[in-house]
Every structure is written in structure tokens, then in C-alpha cells.
Amino acid sequence: MQQSNEVYAATERLVLRHFDKQDVNALYQYRSDPDIARFQSWENYTYESAEAxxxxxIAQKPDEPGTWLQYAVALADSNLLIGDCAVHTLQAEPRIVEIGYTLAPEHQGKGYIHEALGGLFGYIFDTLDKHKIIAFTDVRNVKSIRVLERQxxxxxxHLLQNYWSKGSWTDEYQYALLAPEWRSR
Ligand SMILES: CC(C)(COP(=O)(O)OP(=O)(O)OC[C@H]1O[C@@H](n2cnc3c(N)ncnc32)[C@H](O)[C@@H]1OP(=O)(O)O)[C@@H](O)C(=O)NCCC(=O)NCCS
Known part of the structure; x- marks a missing residue:
């Protein structure tokens, strides 16, 4: 494995940086938590999955159409991984990106994802010069809805039965923010 220490955005308490091999255990710890997995695509997450x-x-580059890059969210003072923010550059329209996010349970309730998304949105609109950010959330994912609306x-x-999740069709909300809306805030 190669190492990458590239930092994409920094906030008061956090850095958003490239994933690194030192992150495997922390990632495994939160992804294997059933509460974290509830509204996500994975189940019974293994250590080997975290390594892969x-x-x-580490090999993925930012902003390649048709791919996701997960930005590691780490504490600024210790560089400890506490979560991740994902960005999907759409294949058909690369000026639009989709986001996702996850935070380790012991770090929730402190505004870390709100702060991380503040840094990420600045990077997406100002550095990558994107037109629009979109996000999808399971309609039952109350914490995620609060994150998006706070942002x-x-x-x-409201997309009815929009994806197949863990044995049933699931409704989603689609959220969006345009670059001019971000700049006028
Ligand atoms: C979605 C998820 C990231 C939200 O985590 P979170 O800790 O609630 O979100 P934030 O880090 O932005 O923290 C916001 C909370 O901290 C509180 N808070 C405390 N200090 C704060 C501060 N300085 N600034 C902002 N909020 C602060 C807020 O009041 C808020 O609590 P509330 O929602 O009860 O009002 C988390 O629940 C998660 O990882 N879920 C599993 C993965 C998932 O489902 N992801 C979404 C699908 S893409």
C-alpha cells in the first residue's frame, strides 16, 4: 500500500484528508457497529472489508467521473479517524456531485459532521468548482435528515421505494444545494 497524507480541507477541530493505512482499525470499529450500518449498504462488516x-x-483520486472518493474525517490534534465523508462525481454530469457521511458513535452529538461538511462544501464549490451537491437519505434516518437541513x-x-435495502423497498428524500445558494449564505 502506498501512503497519502493529502489534506483537502481543514476546520477548527478537523481535517479532511486522504485515507491512509493507519485508518483500517478505526474504520472497522465504526462500520461493524449495527447502529451505524442500519441505513447503509453494508451488513456484518469485516476487518478484511475495512482493509480492502x-x-x-488510497489508490482512488478525487473527482473522477463515475467514482466515489471517501474523505477521511480526522481530529486535527491527533489525526485520529472519526468518520468519513464521501463524494460521488456523477458520470453523466460531473459538475454535480453526490455526498454521504458516517461518524463513529462515540463522536456523534458534537457537531463534527456539520463542521466536516462545512469544510467539504467549501472544497467542492470553491476548489472543485461544482455546480450542485445532492444527497439521498432514507426517510427514517432522522439524524441524517437533521445533518442535511442544518447544512x-x-x-x-420524496422518492418512493427508490432503493432495495436489507430486504425491502425503501423511500428516500433527495436534498440539494446549488453553488449560488452556498455563496449567498
Ligand atoms: C448521520 C450522522 C453522521 C449524524 O451524526 P451527528 O453527530 O448527529 O451529526 P453532527 O456531527 O453534525 O452533530 C450534530 C449534533 O451535535 C449537536 N452539537 C453539539 N455541539 C455542536 C456544535 N459545536 N456544532 C453543531 N452541532 C453540535 C447538535 O445539536 C446535533 O444534535 P441533534 O441532532 O440532536 O440536534 C450519524 O448519525 C451517523 O454516522 N449515522 C450512521 C451513518 C448514516 O446513516 N449516514 C447517513 C447516510 S449517508
Whole structure:
């Protein structure tokens, strides 16, 4: 595995940086928690999955159409991984990106994802010069809905039975924020 220490954004308490091989155990700890997995695509997450994920992320470059890059969210003072923010550059329209996010349970309730997304949105709109950020959330994921609305994202749609999740069709909300909306805040 190669190492990458690239930092994409820094906030008061956090850095958003490239994933690194030192992150495997922390990633495994939160992804294997059933509460964290509840509204996510994975189940019964293994240590080997965490190793493969980190290896793939180390090799992944930002902003390649049709791919996701997971930005490691780490504490600024210790560089400890506490979560991740994902960015998907759409294949058909690379000026639009989709985001996702996860935070280790012991670090929730402190505004870390709100702060991380503040840094990430600045990077997406100012550095990558994107036109629009979109996000999808399971309608039952109350914490995620609060994250998106606290970030100033607008609910643009209620998508009925939009994806198959853990044995049933699931409704999603689609949220969005345009670059001019971000700049006028
Ligand atoms: C979605 C998720 C990231 C939200 O985590 P979170 O800790 O609630 O979000 P934040 O880090 O932004 O913290 C916000 C909370 O901290 C509180 N807070 C404390 N200090 C704060 C500060 N300085 N600034 C902002 N908020 C602060 C807020 O009041 C808020 O609590 P509330 O929602 O009860 O009002 C987390 O629940 C998670 O990882 N879930 C599993 C993965 C998932 O489902 N992801 C979404 C699908 S993409």
C-alpha cells in the first residue's frame, strides 16, 4: 500500500484528508457497529472489508467521473479517524456531485459532521468548482435528515421505494444545494 497524507480541507477541530493505512482499525470499529450500518449498504462488516476499502481509497483520486472518493474525517490534534465523508462525481454530469457521511458513535452529538461538511462544501464549490451537491437519505434516518437541513440543503423530492435495502423497498428524500445558494449564505 502506498501512503497519502493529502489534506483537502481543514476546520477548527478537523481535517479532511486522504485515507491512509493507519485508518483500517478505526474504520472497522465504526462500520461493524449495527447502529451505524442500519441505513447503509453494508451488513456484518469485516476487518478484511475495512482493509480492502482503505487500500482502494488510497489508490482512488478525487473527482473522477463515475467514482466515489471517501474523505477521511480526522481530529486535527491527533489525526485520529472519526468518520468519513464521501463524494460521488456523477458520470453523466460531473459538475454535480453526490455526498454521504458516517461518524463513529462515540463522536456523534458534537457537531463534527456539520463542521466536516462545512469544510467539504467549501472544497467542492470553491476548489472543485461544482455546480450542485445532492444527497439521498432514507426517510427514517432522522439524524441524517437533521445533518442535511442544518447544512442548508433543500429537500427536492420524496422518492418512493427508490432503493432495495436489507430486504425491502425503501423511500428516500433527495436534498440539494446549488453553488449560488452556498455563496449567498
Ligand atoms: C448521520 C450522522 C453522521 C449524524 O451524526 P451527528 O453527530 O448527529 O451529526 P453532527 O456531527 O453534525 O452533530 C450534530 C449534533 O451535535 C449537536 N452539537 C453539539 N455541539 C455542536 C456544535 N459545536 N456544532 C453543531 N452541532 C453540535 C447538535 O445539536 C446535533 O444534535 P441533534 O441532532 O440532536 O440536534 C450519524 O448519525 C451517523 O454516522 N449515522 C450512521 C451513518 C448514516 O446513516 N449516514 C447517513 C447516510 S449517508
Amino acid at each position: 476499502f482503505v487500500q482502494a481509497q 442548508g440543503m433543500r429537500r427536492e423530492g
